[in-house]
Amino acid sequence: MKLSIALLAGDGIGPEVIDQAVKVSDAVAKKFGHEITWKPALTGAAAIDAVGEPYPDSTHDICKNADAVLFGAIGHPKYDNDPSSKVRPEQGLLKMRKALGLFANIRPTFTFPSLIDKSPLKRERIEGTDLVILRELTGGIYFGEKGRRDGGETAYDNCVYTREEVKRLAKKGFELAMTRGKKLCCVDKANVLETSRLWRETVQAMEKDYPEVKVSYEFVDAVAMRLVQWPNSYDVLITENLFGDILTDEASVISGSMGLMPSASIGTENQLFEPIHGSYPQATGLNIANPMATVLSAAMMFEMAFDLQEEGAAIRKVVNKALAQGMVTEDLADGGKAFGTKEVGDWLAANI
Numbered sequence: 001m002k003l004s005i006a007l008l009a010g011d012g013i014g015p016e017v018i019d020q021a022v023k024v025s026d027a028v029a030k031k032f033g034h035e036i037t038w039k040p041a042l043t044g045a046a047a048i049d050a051v052g053e054p055y056p057d058s059t060h061d062i063c064k065n066a067d068a069v070l071f072g073a074i075g076h077p078k079y080d081n082d083p084s085s086k087v088r089p090e091q092g093l094l095k096m097r098k099a100l101g102l103f104a105n106i107r108p109t110f111t112f113p114s115l116i117d118k119s120p121l122k123r124e125r126i127e128g129t130d131l132v133i134l135r136e137l138t139g140g141i142y143f144g145e146k147g148r149r150d151g152g153e154t155a156y157d158n159c160v161y162t163r164e165e166v167k168r169l170a171k172k173g174f175e176l177a178m179t180r181g182k183k184l185c186c187v188d189k190a191n192v193l194e195t196s197r198l199w200r201e202t203v204q205a206m207e208k209d210y211p212e213v214k215v216s217y218e219f220v221d222a223v224a225m226r227l228v229q230w231p232n233s234y235d236v237l238i239t240e241n242l243f244g245d246i247l248t249d250e251a252s253v254i255s256g257s258m259g260l261m262p263s264a265s266i267g268t269e270n271q272l273f274e275p276i277h278g279s280y281p282q283a284t285g286l287n288i289a290n291p292m293a294t295v296l297s298a299a300m301m302f303e304m305a306f307d308l309q310e311e312g313a314a315i316r317k318v319v320n321k322a323l324a325q326g327m328v329t330e331d332l333a334d335g336g337k338a339f340g341t342k343e344v345g346d347w348l349a350a351n352i
């Protein structure tokens with residue numbers, strides 16, 4: 001198969017972890033007889049520095065025309081503490097999500113048997129955890145009619161959802177649940193918010209089309225609690241943009257390291273794959289960042305964007321092998337030997 005993949009390394013540790021995912025993907029392609037053409041493009045602070053904006057049209061064209069997008073991370077500390085900054089790397093991410101129509105963000109949380117004791121939660125709480133949070137990604141308070149300040153003293157952000165937006169996300173959730181444990185939890189705050197009541201009403205109306213799926217409705221605050229008490233009780237969770245942002249960070253640490261969790265953002269035409277961690281500026285250039293989340297994002301890309309299941313499985317297998325053998329970066333070394341980002345990537349590619 002010929003695959004054309006847009007490569008957006010971004011900022012901080014982005015380029016380092018992306019390099020490893022490229023190596024591993026190339027090794028998989030070689031083994032299974034595929035030909036990958038990588039199409040590098042600028043994004044984030046790196047793009048602001050080069051051309052003055054975080055998601056330039058040239059990058060959009062490359063993403064639009066590629067079979068998939070592999071994304072590193074964006075964000076740079078020089079923008080974080082400057083609220084007056086007009087242009088910010090994160091705007092690039094939001095613009096890209098909207099422009100590519102990436103309305104569903106899929107963030108799985110699963111455990112690795114060899115790492116179970118690295119989790120901040122007790123083994124018995126997390127054993128068997130295998131859940132997916134489906135976060136709505138192009139609506140809600142992130143994109144409501146422009147946030148504003150009145151006279152400098154009052155600030156507004158608007159949370160807006162249409163029934164159609166809820167429906168298309170929920171449809172993905174029901175479909176995903178059908179391929180897994182057939183349980184769907186709609187996470188909302190319907191006791192307070194009108195948008196949440198629209199979510200609940202819309203999902204309730206869809207239940208009859210998926211009679212095998214057991215649907216529950218839970219408030220976001222309760223879910224935040226249950227996620228750390230009984231994460232293994234969940235299968236698929238669907239939720240709006242901001243709740244999803246918060247809950248996916250919470251869920252990401254259950255496995256023992258945020259450096260392990262991949263994600264996919266899908267839309268009607270384009271699909272993007274990225275680690276859920278950020279740009280980790282303090283580690284930039286130090287060859288210490290864990291590349292596994294990005295490598296596993298490449299596995300999701302093979303499986304979801306190209307329907308190449310064996311190729312994805314080969315990547316997952318080699319990552320598990322590396323974890324079991326201690327071929328890990330410092331975040332997982334636990335006092336033992338820590339390997340560099342590049343060394344872990346080389347090992348994974350060589351062992352595919």
Ligand code: IPM
Nearest residue numbers: 074075090091093094245248
């Ligand atoms: C994420 C990030 C982004 C978000 C930021 C960087 C805008 O936290 O992908 O979860 O809030 O969506």
Ligand code: MN
Nearest residue numbers: 245246248249
């Ligand atoms: Mn986030």
